[in-house]
Amino acid sequence: MKEFELINRYFTGRGISRRDVDLGIGDDCALVNVPENCQLAITTDTLVEGVHFFADIPPRALGHRVIAVNLSDLAAMGAEPAWLSIGLTLPNIDAQWLEAFTDGMHEIAEYYNVQIIGGDTTQGPLTITVCAKGIVPNGKALTRSGARNGDWIYVTGPLGDAGLAIEARKQGWSIAPVHLKNANERFFYPSPRVAAGQVLRGVATSAIDISDGLLADLSHILKQSGVGAVIHADKVPTSAALNSLDNDELRLQLALAYGDDYELLFTVSDDNKNMLEAKLNQYGVEPVCIGQIVNNDGRLELLNNNQPWPLPEVGFEHFS
């Protein structure tokens, strides 16, 4: 199969067609329209075999995941996802693999009403770079720099499941099949918090998606907002799968310092706290308050059952 055949078979004419796309796949560029009084939000994420996923990841999960992690960045800005460009580097053409991989892509793209408008297909070690574009009303985007003293700190759902899935496999942990299945499902098919991000818009004071780990991602907000925080480790929501670990330290390590779950972390003022909780509930999201922003020279203080708790090593680091 040649490059053009591959594009024709797996991309052209598949997926949704948005009315704001004048020209999709098949010319030197795509042509799209951004509505008036809106800004364009743009993000890029790369997944590399052996670094971000195991070689035997189900291809449908990989297709889902590479789009999900990009939509998660749009969600963290409160943007409405619109268009995707895909840079796909493949070692060879495996029709069965490609069919499942692109099924995974098209399924999530369709669910979130985003259109794949172009990209590049090349031969080489399996690497996928997605550039996602979304739309946000002028001046309404959520950034990392708006957290203020006294704001409450929330997460949109349980943390640590993706870490559990990865580490259970790496370390050969023995985990009940139902818990392993659930943890794998969260790693393979993360749900970007797109609706929640749009609900937060104009109410939350800052937001970020938890891709590198709760504490690492919170530290970006603290730094860019010029504030500190107190976090209660015992309040961080965790799943039944994670709770099945009988090692409390390990459980907290995964929940606090592992990324890849793609929940949102956000801050909100005391005045707006209850209203925002109620509004998120309407969208099926149950945010959990895990701490508060404080003025303490940018420090991050971690408590567990109100006792000081040592900060775990934070987040995934390339090139460390």
Add this chain to the structure above:
Amino acid sequence: MKEFELINRYFTGRGISRRDVDLGIGDDCALVNVPENCQLAITTDTLVEGVHFFADIPPRALGHRVIAVNLSDLAAMGAEPAWLSIGLTLPNIDAQWLEAFTDGMHEIAEYYNVQIIGGDTTQGPLTITVCAKGIVPNGKALTRSGARNGDWIYVTGPLGDAGLAIEARKQGWSIAPVHLKNANERFFYPSPRVAAGQVLRGVATSAIDISDGLLADLSHILKQSGVGAVIHADKVPTSAALNSLDNDELRLQLALAYGDDYELLFTVSDDNKNMLEAKLNQYGVEPVCIGQIVNNDGRLELLNNNQPWPLPEVGFEHFS
């Protein structure tokens, strides 16, 4: 060096700041503004070590080239380049290499007034995916589908030099140093025809950039416009470097079927031919007429000194 340090040292605060960028590197997304009555043009190109370039390519050239090939796609639509997202996968951190590589990127970005607004840096086999965004007035973009019977076919400059540089190295051809130097320069530092693309806007009937080879890229225009063409191989402009090959067949093979020079191929009606030539001349571009669009069931007829000439094998193909 960690990922954040790498981004800080080589990307953040370097390069130009455009007034239409509200938020650049450092949040979940960049935020930019598209002017009213304009469309957004989006393109993506990936370069992979060992496929698109040799491992020992000068890093400054690689940084230049990966941006140039993307700007060339914007040029082919008549778009004004605006913003770049970079997906950079590196096997390791080599400060000297990175310094030169990012110098090459920032130099060309500055020259064309484009801002690097974000991306992702990961560890893995050397692969670079750039997503370039540009702006074009509503309805004025150049596409591949507008060529009409009787239109003249042009290229914006000499072809085959990049192919000469690559093949001379691969095959160990003996070429005069000055010619080899010039051919390498064109392969390493291609000049995307950004100004020419904007001059063509609203006048040329179709355009494409020559990345896969003249005949392969022309065939896209023919297919998408539903027309055929006659090309005069002897009229295709070639450099002194390429002319120094004493094998005429090889010379034509490189000029007609090798890509990577990033000149534009365009069509223009007989009425607008002279005006467009004069206008391009004002921008230092000397377009050369190499044939004509004809109605002949989509066939591509190649003549050399008015004699039929066999079509060379066309274009670079992944997975062929």
